Amino acid sequence: MCGIVGLYLKNEALYSQLGALFKPMLVEMTSRGPDSAGVAIYRDPVPSDQVKFSLAHDSNQFDWKSLASDLSQALDCSADVSQRDTHGILVTSGDEKAVQTWLAENAPDVRVVGSGSSVEIYKETGLPEDVYERFGLENAEGRHMIGHTRMATESAVTTAGSHPFATGADLCLVHNGSLSNHNRLREELKRKGVTFGSQNDSEVAAAYLTWKLRQGVSLKDALEQALDDLDGFFTFCIGTSDGFAVLRDPIACKHAVLAETDDWVAMATEYRAIATLPGAAQAKVWEPRPSTVYAWGAETLDGQAANAFEHADKGAA
Amino acid sequence: MNVMDFQEVGLREINSTLQSLEPLSNNREWVIDNPMGQHAIACGLNAPLSVHIRGNVGFYCAGMNQQAEVTIDGHAGVGLAENMMSGIVRVKGNASQSAGATGHGGLLVIEGDASSRCGISMKGIDIVVGGSVGHMSAFMGQVGHLVVCGNAGEALGDSIYEAKLYVAGSVESLGADCIEKEMTAEHEQTLADLLERAQINKDVKTFRRYGSARKLYNFDIDHADEY
Numbered sequence: 001m002c003g004i005v006g007l008y009l010k011n012e013a014l015y016s017q018l019g020a021l022f023k024p025m026l027v028e029m030t031s032r033g034p035d036s037a038g039v040a041i042y043r044d045p046v047p048s049d050q051v052k053f054s055l056a057h058d059s060n061q062f063d064w065k066s067l068a069s070d071l072s073q074a075l076d077c078s079a080d081v082s083q084r085d086t087h088g089i090l091v092t093s094g095d096e097k098a099v100q101t102w103l104a105e106n107a108p109d110v111r112v113v114g115s116g117s118s119v120e121i122y123k124e125t126g127l128p129e130d131v132y133e134r135f136g137l138e139n140a141e142g143r144h145m146i147g148h149t150r151m152a153t154e155s156a157v158t159t160a161g162s163h164p165f166a167t168g169a170d171l172c173l174v175h176n177g178s179l180s181n182h183n184r185l186r187e188e189l190k191r192k193g194v195t196f197g198s199q200n201d202s203e204v205a206a207a208y209l210t211w212k213l214r215q216g217v218s219l220k221d222a223l224e225q226a227l228d229d230l231d232g233f234f235t236f237c238i239g240t241s242d243g244f245a246v247l248r249d250p251i252a253c254k255h256a257v258l259a260e261t262d263d264w265v266a267m268a269t270e271y272r273a274i275a276t277l278p279g280a281a282q283a284k285v286w287e288p289r290p291s292t293v294y295a296w297g298a299e300t301l302d303g304q305a306a307n308a309f310e311h312a313d314k315g316a317a
Numbered sequence: 318m319n320v321m322d323f324q325e326v327g328l329r330e331i332n333s334t335l336q337s338l339e340p341l342s343n344n345r346e347w348v349i350d351n352p353m354g355q356h357a358i359a360c361g362l363n364a365p366l367s368v369h370i371r372g373n374v375g376f377y378c379a380g381m382n383q384q385a386e387v388t389i390d391g392h393a394g395v396g397l398a399e400n401m402m403s404g405i406v407r408v409k410g411n412a413s414q415s416a417g418a419t420g421h422g423g424l425l426v427i428e429g430d431a432s433s434r435c436g437i438s439m440k441g442i443d444i445v446v447g448g449s450v451g452h453m454s455a456f457m458g459q460v461g462h463l464v465v466c467g468n469a470g471e472a473l474g475d476s477i478y479e480a481k482l483y484v485a486g487s488v489e490s491l492g493a494d495c496i497e498k499e500m501t502a503e504h505e506q507t508l509a510d511l512l513e514r515a516q517i518n519k520d521v522k523t524f525r526r527y528g529s530a531r532k533l534y535n536f537d538i539d540h541a542d543e544y
Contacts, residue, residue: 257394275353280373290452
């Protein structure tokens, strides 16, 4: 089953309420996914000579300060870490690849769940409301967030199997559906040097996009190629540094709804997750078409400035 | 007029109140506020009520409707008026997938766009869509009419039986065994009546008619002796 939600604030006056507005959206999708939950929030971008890593550990007692200090000494770089429950947000001037290699060798228990300049990814097993509160996101400020509530079907209920999955710098994906060809595709991607942290089918979709983007393919083209290469049911919401994108499989098997007002754009598996947003009752509400890339804040989509109303008016919504 | 606030009384109270009204009850006018996209609102009604839902509703709104007139001021989620038997269901906004699925009778009016599989397996319902419909609409449609004032998506009328389809705009593609058919004066009259009942103003001359080629059936009357 699973539920996915995304919120992009168009009105800057609402940025201070992002975490508060997003919480009921995620919690409303609990009945679709009570196993685990996760969010990606875009906030506090770091300077261009630094990288922000979202790291996770099985224990919330992990000593993040020592890790940062060791990393700083070993790579002769700055390294500041702030802990949020089982996750650590590391901001470092170290080279991204060098930091990842150092972490893999010196802290194999630490998982890299995301990286970029502004994205922070938090995910855990448990009820969505509990997960959200553990990471202290209610007062979070920012422009956009995406989230996922999971009812596991294809792989185990673990933190590593939870969404969102990172797909590159400031990019991540949440997925509602199931992929049929994930085993074969995973093996193909492994041969191309892509690494995996779980047996999860959605991680394969994320890895597929990661690999395409590494080849220099634009996100929009990568998503369109995914329509050919991924076999199965999916509604994806993809977070980018500028906004989010939505894509459904060619037969639109899994639910999805979009809503837009002058103040915000929201996507959800079901409209009830959007209903608590201010002005939702007056919003333009429609179902996204299959095989169509929708995007807001679309600079990373190769300059495609997608207009929601244009999409809605193009034909069957 | 009676008003029920979904946030105050909840789904069960609303549905059991509306379902328990006698056909001759004087309490015929109902308003439901704050539906908040919740599912299965105003399902299973069986009395000549007028129910006005002010807001966006979730899945399966007004399912199995008999006699009642249900109006939704907003968007309707998946399975709107599923298996409707009679009465009128009207949505002022857009509708998600499978609107009017398996409907046996009555009139469903979608003033905006309907998504995919609108009228799937329709069995006598009349559906009038002010905007466009998505792919696989009227799939295996058996009886009834689907009127689309905008465009139709891929595979319109796939594996259709005897449902009659009228589309004013473009048809992305026709499904298996669905063909364009001649529009006679009789069909124009039927269409004009449907549009009038739906209170949608559109020139019948702009429509084309589609229906079954009757080639997919296992049973072919010309070969009856061979079976």
